[in-house]
Structure formats: structure tokens, C-alpha cells
Amino acid sequence: MSVQGPSPSLGKVLITGGCGFLGHHIVNLLVQRHPATQIAVLDLRTNLNRSSSSTVSYHDGDITDADAIKSLFAQIKPDVVIHTASANLISKNEVHYKVNVEGTQNLLKAAQEAGVKAFVYTSSASVIYNPKIELKNADETWPMVTGDDQPEYYTATKAYAETAVLEANRTPASFLTCAIRPAGIFGEGDVQLLPKMVTAFRKGQTKFQVGDNDNLFDFSYVENIAHGHLLAVQALLHTHKMLPTVPLDTERVDGEVFFLTNGQPVYFWDFARAVWHEAGDRLPLSSVWHLGQDFAFFVGGMLEWIFWILGKTPNLTRQQVKYSTFTRYYSIDKAKRKLGYSPIVDLDEGVRRGVRYILEKEEREKQKKGQ
Amino acid sequence: MPSPMSLIYYTFHPQELRSIIQWKVWHNPVHERDESKEPETLRRCFFFLDKTSRSFSAVIKELHPELLGPVCLFYLILRGLDTIEDDMTIPLETKEPILRNFQDIIEKDGWTFTENGPNEKDRQLLVEFNVVVEEFKKIKPAYQTIIKDIAKRMGNGMADYANNAEHNINGVNTIDDYELYCHYVAGLVGEGLTRLFVEGGLANAALLKRPELMESMGQFLQQVNIIRDIKEDLDDKRRFWPKEIWSKYVNQFEDLFKPENKHLALNASSEMILTALSRADDCLYYLAGIKEQSVFNFCAIPQSMAIATLDICFQNHDIFKKNVKITKGEACQLMIESTQNLQLVCDVFRKYTRKIHQKNNPHDPNFLRISMTCGKIEQFIESIFPSQKKPVNEKASPVSVEQAAKAKAEAQEAKWDMIYMGLTVFLTLFIISGSMVFIAWMAGARFDIALDQLKDQWRALMGSSGPSDSGGASGHSEL
Numbered sequence: 001m002s003v004q005g006p007s008p009s010l011g012k013v014l015i016t017g018g019c020g021f022l023g024h025h026i027v028n029l030l031v032q033r034h035p036a037t038q039i040a041v042l043d044l045r046t047n048l049n050r051s052s053s054s055t056v057s058y059h060d061g062d063i064t065d066a067d068a069i070k071s072l073f074a075q076i077k078p079d080v081v082i083h084t085a086s087a088n089l090i091s092k093n094e095v096h097y098k099v100n101v102e103g104t105q106n107l108l109k110a111a112q113e114a115g116v117k118a119f120v121y122t123s124s125a126s127v128i129y130n131p132k133i134e135l136k137n138a139d140e141t142w143p144m145v146t147g148d149d150q151p152e153y154y155t156a157t158k159a160y161a162e163t164a165v166l167e168a169n170r171t172p173a174s175f176l177t178c179a180i181r182p183a184g185i186f187g188e189g190d191v192q193l194l195p196k197m198v199t200a201f202r203k204g205q206t207k208f209q210v211g212d213n214d215n216l217f218d219f220s221y222v223e224n225i226a227h228g229h230l231l232a233v234q235a236l237l238h239t240h241k242m243l244p245t246v247p248l249d250t251e252r253v254d255g256e257v258f259f260l261t262n263g264q265p266v267y268f269w270d271f272a273r274a275v276w277h278e279a280g281d282r283l284p285l286s287s288v289w290h291l292g293q294d295f296a297f298f299v300g301g302m303l304e305w306i307f308w309i310l311g312k313t314p315n316l317t318r319q320q321v322k323y324s325t326f327t328r329y330y331s332i333d334k335a336k337r338k339l340g341y342s343p344i345v346d347l348d349e350g351v352r353r354g355v356r357y358i359l360e361k362e363e364r365e366k367q368k369k370g371q
Numbered sequence: 372m373p374s375p376m377s378l379i380y381y382t383f384h385p386q387e388l389r390s391i392i393q394w395k396v397w398h399n400p401v402h403e404r405d406e407s408k409e410p411e412t413l414r415r416c417f418f419f420l421d422k423t424s425r426s427f428s429a430v431i432k433e434l435h436p437e438l439l440g441p442v443c444l445f446y447l448i449l450r451g452l453d454t455i456e457d458d459m460t461i462p463l464e465t466k467e468p469i470l471r472n473f474q475d476i477i478e479k480d481g482w483t484f485t486e487n488g489p490n491e492k493d494r495q496l497l498v499e500f501n502v503v504v505e506e507f508k509k510i511k512p513a514y515q516t517i518i519k520d521i522a523k524r525m526g527n528g529m530a531d532y533a534n535n536a537e538h539n540i541n542g543v544n545t546i547d548d549y550e551l552y553c554h555y556v557a558g559l560v561g562e563g564l565t566r567l568f569v570e571g572g573l574a575n576a577a578l579l580k581r582p583e584l585m586e587s588m589g590q591f592l593q594q595v596n597i598i599r600d601i602k603e604d605l606d607d608k609r610r611f612w613p614k615e616i617w618s619k620y621v622n623q624f625e626d627l628f629k630p631e632n633k634h635l636a637l638n639a640s641s642e643m644i645l646t647a648l649s650r651a652d653d654c655l656y657y658l659a660g661i662k663e664q665s666v667f668n669f670c671a672i673p674q675s676m677a678i679a680t681l682d683i684c685f686q687n688h689d690i691f692k693k694n695v696k697i698t699k700g701e702a703c704q705l706m707i708e709s710t711q712n713l714q715l716v717c718d719v720f721r722k723y724t725r726k727i728h729q730k731n732n733p734h735d736p737n738f739l740r741i742s743m744t745c746g747k748i749e750q751f752i753e754s755i756f757p758s759q760k761k762p763v764n765e766k767a768s769p770v771s772v773e774q775a776a777k778a779k780a781e782a783q784e785a786k787w788d789m790i791y792m793g794l795t796v797f798l799t800l801f802i803i804s805g806s807m808v809f810i811a812w813m814a815g816a817r818f819d820i821a822l823d824q825l826k827d828q829w830r831a832l833m834g835s836s837g838p839s840d841s842g843g844a845s846g847h848s849e850l
Contacts, residue, residue, distance in 0.1 A: 101772060133762060137753040142761055146768040147775040156775070163770040214725055216746050265750055270742040273733035285732055329750065348739040 009036035010233060011117075014078035016042045016063060016107065017085030021189050022122065022182075024049035025226040026082060027056060033230065040076045043085065049189060063103035066110075073114040080233050081111050083165075084122040086158070089192075093153045100157035101164070108168045111175065118176050118236035120229055123162040125183035125218070125259055125330060126155045131322070136216075139331040140257055162257065169255035174243060176236045176254040180229055183261045183330060187222030187350060188357040194275060198358055201276045205315065209269050209288050210296040211325035216265040218329040221350030224343040228260040231339040251338060258335040264347045265329035274348065278355035296321045380698070387700020394703035398710070400433040401665040412502040416443055419496045419503075423450045426676075430669045437571045438666070440506065441514040445563060447503050448477055448522055451484075451496055453556075456529040460488035463533060470530040474523035477507050513570050521563035528555030542610025542624070546646070549613035550590065553597075557589030564670075573663040584660075587653030588670065594647035595677040598640065598684055602628070603694055616642050619736075628691045636691050641737050644685050648727070648744045651678060652751040655720060658713055659755065671709040671716050678723045679705055686730045717752045724748045 017023040018041030031053045039056040046058035087099035128142040150156040162179045169177040186193040235253040300321045303314035335341040381388040420428045481501045487494035543549045565585040568574035597611040620635040627636045654674050661667040708715045728745040769775035
């Protein structure tokens with residue numbers, strides 16, 4: 001698949017969740033790379049992470065409201081939809097279902113009726129994640145884990161939505177879809193990964209390491225994931241131009257799913273230590289306490305009981321032990337081959353940018369308080 | 372004769388001693404040289420091979436007969452070139468034309484060179500270089516062409532360096548210069564050997580289509596030597612660490628060796644090691660293209676030694692004080708593991724990659740890049756030798772909530788189906804056996820007697836002697 005240099009315009013692009021963490025990075029990259037593109041952002045609330053570019057319009061709306069979505073599509077008439085909106089991880093099951101599954105179905109239906117050419121869905125790498133099995137260089141041929149086998153209902157709903165998106169491909173024949181499965185996204189504006197790690201440093205938790213730290217893990221800098229989404233859009237639009245010719249299987253992007261990471265797996269605790277160093281930690285490696293995985297699992301279990309009685313959450317839980325001692329990394333060969341993807345920002349630079357963002361934000365807040 | 376220090380060392384490292392013994396006792400060369408059939412001049416060539424090479428002579432001598440001679444001569448020719456380039460007592464006017472024309476010199480019958488300084492350890496090779504020329508002219512023309520081409524390019528590269536005053540005073544400047552230098556002294560050797568292997572039919576021709584792989588083979592070995600020999604080279608007034616790297620940490624090259632700069636020197640050494648380590652996955656990829664065992668051993672042994680050497684140099688300040696080496700026991704263990712198959716060599720690489728990563732210092736400027744490079748090696752190994760099987764989806768995971776609910780309902784239904792089925796079978800059996808008993812009873816069967824007997828047997832079995840005679844006796848009289 002040969003993708004030419006970036007064209008100035010990708011037409012009219014609707015980005016759901018465009019004020020969220022990943023969504024607003026996609027908006028920014030799109031403004032920067034394809035400046036003539038008309039961008040419409042749909043989000044529940046559009047007061048955060050706004051772009052100052054005049055090519056971006058903001059629309060408050062709820063993807064679970066089918067009628068509202070329908071009229072929005074009639075108004076905007078998008079050529080491309082990038083669907084990054086997702087339920088908050090800590091929501092209730094009904095919300096996961098409503099937003100991730102029904103919301104996606106509403107968007108698909110509206111897009112099919114409005115003559116959208118390309119629809120890119122942000123799925124999750126966790127859809128193949130089974131708590132019992134480690135993932136070593138896993139690729140897209142691994143089966144999804146859903147239903148009763150999937151302990152996280154959120155993940156199950158992402159998988160159902162992904163399937164619905166892929167099934168809608170080429171119905172009608174001019175409607176092309178694909179799905180991106182990113183893993184471990186971090187960067188400026190991230191609310192999960194980096195802030196939690198910086199907090200752990202502030203609490204003095206950098207002196208502990210659980211397990212032997214030989215487990216590789218995929219972390220992905222947000223701009224690379226945004227880049228991958230735009231490559232997918234370009235590839236679908238390229239295929240759309242060739243209609244009704246269907247590309248060869250080896251080049252085909254529509255109806256396909258892609259793992260997307262930095263392609264630079266590192267040992268779990270190395271990533272954490274790089275973040276801590278960036279945040280100011282100078283603890284020598286020799287002072288780190290190593291807790292055996294089994295021992296930590298036992299202690300975590302005990303702490304969970306004790307804190308449960310006290311009505312609190314401990315600093316060490318069994319889930320954290322598992323998360324930090326598991327090998328979980330993916331092969332992104334398919335994205336490299338078919339989308340021409342390779343990371344544009346290396347992992348170390350991503351960590352520097354992400355942590356600096358947190359520190360600068362804290363500094364600003366301190367100054368505000370001081371005034 | 373082992374030194375007392377090594378005796379003490381191996382007393383406390385019996386595992387390593389075991390490796391030495393195993394290697395010495397059990398190692399059988401894949402091919403053995405047949406000295407009796409060799410002419411005197413060729414024997415003299417092998418004599419020089421032993422003299423001039425510490426590490427390569429053993430592996431060369433075990434090579435497949437097809438390539439044994441050509442590779443030995445290739446080595447001696449490059450060694451001759453190197454001996455002229457290295458010798459600072461030879462004036463540049465003498466040196467340059469020889470370096471630039473070496474590809475023709477190796478065809479001149481009776482050519483010898485006696486102008487090396489008396490302290491040059493390999494000078495005798497050049498004094499008797501006529502034996503090399505004589506044997507070189509006997510090998511297949513295709514091999515001659517390859518060796519001449521490499522000798523020409525390497526000689527010209529060396530002449531350029533000899534002419535470059537800047538290089539001689541200040542050493543290597545940029546990282547590009549450094550890799551170019553390594554290309555001339557090692558990358559070209561990788562290319563020459565690969566072409567010989569492919570020409571001899573002992574390696575996959577596809578290796579020639581991926582030139583970066585053979586380049587990495589040479590670069591990896593040469594860079595590791597340059598890292599390890601920094602002190603020795605300093606003492607010989609040579610510098611191969613590129614200024615672009617060390618100047619990030621210290622102002623003067625000599626400052627690397629000052630004890631107060633320990634941490635800065637270690638940071639510089641990690642960047643050097645990172646640069647070398649980024650070639651490791653290419654080397655494994657290259658090894659996958661070798662078709663013959665002796666060639667595999669020849670290529671794999673130095674690579675395994677190199678990654679083990681990187682491990683002992685990593686985060687080790689001793690490299691700035693003395694020559695750091697892997698122990699003989701470790702070397703033998705590595706040779707055992709590198710003379711079998713690619714998977715074992717991958718295990719060696721993974722083992723040392725993890726040892727390096729475990730020493731990685733979070734406060735080193737290259738910390739995360741080193742971790743990424745280690746991860747890259749591990750991921751590459753995983754891609755050629757997957758350690759886990761892809762789970763098979765026997766019951767096909769549901770793809771929507773409706774399907775999940777349906778699957779659940781079906782499972783539930785299937786469970787009740789099982790229960791009903793069991794009940795039916797049980798009921799049928801009950802009715803059939805019931806009616807049989809009933810018919811038998813109608814026909815006059817005495818179940819009461821049979822029951823009593825059963826009771827008796829039961830009691831006898833449990834060991835209690837009860838009133839048992841009546842039932843048994845009456846049973847008999849009935850019959």
C-alpha cells in the first residue's frame with residue numbers, strides 16, 4: 001500500500017470523543033498535517049482540550065441519542081468518522097453497554113445513511129486479553145476473549161463494538177471501516193498511566209519492585225496512536241477512490257483490525273523507573289527492594305482484606321501485582337506492512353514530554369494558589 | 372599451566388570448570404583438516420594462522436573442506452594488510468601504494484615484505500608472504516575474485532585513514548565516522564565471508580540481498596572489541612570511541628579515565644554499548660541464513676562471545692582501568708551452546724540481554740533506550756521461536772451482547788437437557804428391571820431367600836457371626 005505525502009485535506013472529518021485524551025491529540029495532528037480538513041468534534045462536553053484552529057467546530061452531544069446523532073450527521077455530512085469516544089473505565093456495566101455498543105451502532109447507522117466513506121474505530125488491545133495467559137508478541141490472529149471468559153465487562157463491550165464496526169464494512173459497498181487496537185496509551189493529558197506513576201513516586205513507592213522485571217510490556221505514546229489513526233483514514237480513503245476494485249488481501253485495510261503500539265516493548269519496571277527519574281527520583285537501583293511475585297500476591301491479598309474491613313483501598317493489590325509482573329506485548333507488523341506505520345516519537349521522548357507536562361501543570365497550579 | 376589464582380577461581384566456580392572439561396573432552400569438530408594431503412606451503416599458511424590469530428584459528432580449522440583453504444587465506448591476506456597499516460615505523464610513502472594495490476600484490480609470485488619494524492609481532496607472515504600468494508593462486512577463481520575485491524576496498528579504506536592526519540591525532544570524530552571505520556575493518560570482512568559462504572553453497576543466497584545483516588555481523592564484533600579495549604588502545608595512543616559520544620559526558624578523552632569521573636565514564640560506556648547492542652538482532656537474523664553446521668559454528672561462536680563481553684563491560688568501571696575478559700569457563704560454555712543450533716544461540720542472546728537489562732541504571736541518560744533495545748532483541752527471538760502457542764478458540768467467543776446472552780442461555784439449556792436425559796435413562800431402566808422382577812416374582816421366584824443370603828454374606832464380610840444358618844439351610848431344602 002503506497003500512501004503518498006499528506007494531502008492538505010481529508011474532506012470533512014467527524015471525531016467523536018475529540019475532547020478526550022486520545023481524541024484531542026488526533027484533532028491536533030489532523031490540523032497540523034492536513035490543514036485544509038474541516039473537523040467536527042462530537043463530545044459529551046466540549047469545554048476541555050479545545051483546538052484554537054478555525055477549521056475545528058465543536059458539538060455537544062451524546063452518541064447514545066440516536067436521533068440527535070442522525071440530525072448531526074445530516075448537518076455535518078462527514079466524509080470520515082473517527083470514533084474514539086468510549087465509556088469511562090469505572091462506569092457501571094449498563095453505561096459500558098449503552099455507550100460502547102449502542103453508541104457505536106447509532107454512529108454506524110447514521111454514517112451508513114449519510115454516505116460516509118471511511119469509519120475508523122478505536123478499539124482496545126485488551127480484547128484478546130485473558131487474565132490467565134501472558135501475551136508475547138501476540139498478533140491479530142489471536143481470538144478475542146468475550147462473554148463469560150472476559151472478566152472486564154468494559155473490554156467485552158469494546159470487542160462487541162469492534163465486531164459491529166467490521167461487520168458494517170462495505171454495507172453499502174461505498175462504506176469502508178477498520179478498527180485500531182492501541183495498548184497502554186500515555187502522554188500529555190493522560191489521566192491514567194503517568195499521573196498514577198508520578199503519584200506512586202510522591203508516596204515513596206519507588207523503593208519496591210514486584211517480580212523479577214523480565215516482563216516486557218507495551219506502552220504507546222499518544223501522538224503515535226493518533227498518527228496510526230490518520231494513516232488508517234488515509235488508507236481507507238485511498239481504497240475508496242479505487243472502488244469498486246477490492247484491494248488484494250495482502251494490502252487490504254477495510255474490514256481489518258490493527259494492533260498499534262510504539263513497537264518498542266520495555267520491561268515493566270523500567271518504564272516506571274524512567275517516569276520516576278523524569279519526575280525527579282534519584283533512588284539508586286541498588287536500594288530497590290525486590291518482592292517475589294508470589295509473596296507480593298499473598299501480601300496484596302491480605303492487605304485487600306484488611307483495608308476492605310477499614311473501607312479503603314490498599315497501595316498494593318493482587319491486581320496490581322498481576323499487572324506489573326505479566327508479560328504483555330504485541331506484534332505491530334500488520335500495521336507496519338499495511339498502514340506504513342512506524343512510531344514518529346520514540347518511547348523515551350514520549351516519557352519526557354508526558355512527565356514534563358504533569359510537572360508544568362503542577363507548577364502552574366502552585367503559582368495560582370500562591371497568588 | 373594454570374595459575375594459582377585460576378585454581379582458586381575454579382574451586383569456587385565448579386560449573387565453569389565443568390564446561391571447560393566438557394568442551395575439551397566431548398567437542399568433535401564437524402570437519403577435520405587432513406594435514407597429510409596438504410602441500411608444504413599450505414601447511415605453512417596454517418602455521419601462520421595459528422600464530423596470528425588467537426580467537427579465529429580454531430573455528431577456521433574446523434570449517435567445511437570446500438571453504439577451509441579460502442577462508443584461511445582470506446584471513447591471512449587481511450592480516451597482512453592490517454600488519455602494514457598498523458606499523459607506525461613504515462613511512463607513508465611506502466605504506467600507501469602497498470595498501471592501495473594489495474589486490475594485485477596477492478597475485479605476484481614470490482612477493483614478500485621485510486620493512487616492518489622489529490617489534491611488529493606478525494612481521495614473519497609478511498617476510499614469508501610468498502606462501503600465501505602461492506596458495507591463493509590455487510583456489511577457485513570465484514573465491515579469488517571475492518577476496519581480491521574485499522582486499523582492494525579495505526586497502527583503500529585503510530590508506531584513506533593513514534592519510535587522514537586529523538584521524539591520527541584526534542581519533543574518530545562522529546558516530547558515522549566510527550561506523551565507517553568499523554565497516555572498513557570488519558563490515559567488509561562480513562561481506563567477503565558471506566559471499567564465500569554463498570558461493571560455496573553453504574549459506575542462503577538471500578543473505579546477499581540484505582547487506583545490512585552481514586554489515587551488522589562485522590560491526591557488532593568490532594564495536595565490542597573497541598569498547599572492551601579502550602584502556603589498551605589508550606596505552607597504545609589510539610582512540611576509537613567517537614568524540615560525538617564521549618564529548619557528551621567529558622571534555623577531554625583522557626578525562627574518561629579519571630576516578631572522579633566514574634559516573635560520566637560509565638554513562639559514555641553505556642552509550643557505546645547501546646550502539647553495539649542495537650546490532651544484535653540483525654546478527655541472529657543473519658545466523659538463520661546459514662545452511663551448514665561448521666559455517667554456523669564459525670559465525671555463531673564470536674557473536675556469542677561478543678554479547679557476553681558486552682555484558683561484562685556494561686556498568687563496569689574496570690574497563691577504564693584494565694582489560695576486562697570473560698573467563699575461560701564461560702567461553703567454553705558459550706562454545707558448547709554456540710555449536711548446535713540457532714535456538715540455543717538465541718537462548719544465549721536472551722540470557723545476556725536480560726543480564727544487561729538487570730544492571731541498567733535508571734539514572735543513566737540512555738536507560739530507556741537500552742531497555743528498548745533489549746526488548747527489541749527479545750521480541751525478535753520471540754518472533755522466530757515463539758515460546759507460547761496461540762490459544763485456540765474452541766467454542767468461539769461471542770461477538771455481541773445478544774450472542775453472549777444467547778450462548779449463556781444455550782449453555783443453560785444444554786445443562787437441563789443433560790438432566791432430563793439422565794432422568795429418562797434412569798426411569799427406563801427402572802421400569803424394565805422392575806417389570807422383569809415382577810414377572811420373575813409372578814413365576815414363583817423367592818426373592819426373600821436371596822435377600823437373606825445377601826444379608827448373611829454381608830455379615831460374614833463385616834466379621835460378625837449372626838444367626839445365619841436358618842436362611843441358608845431352608846434355601847437348600849427348597850431347591
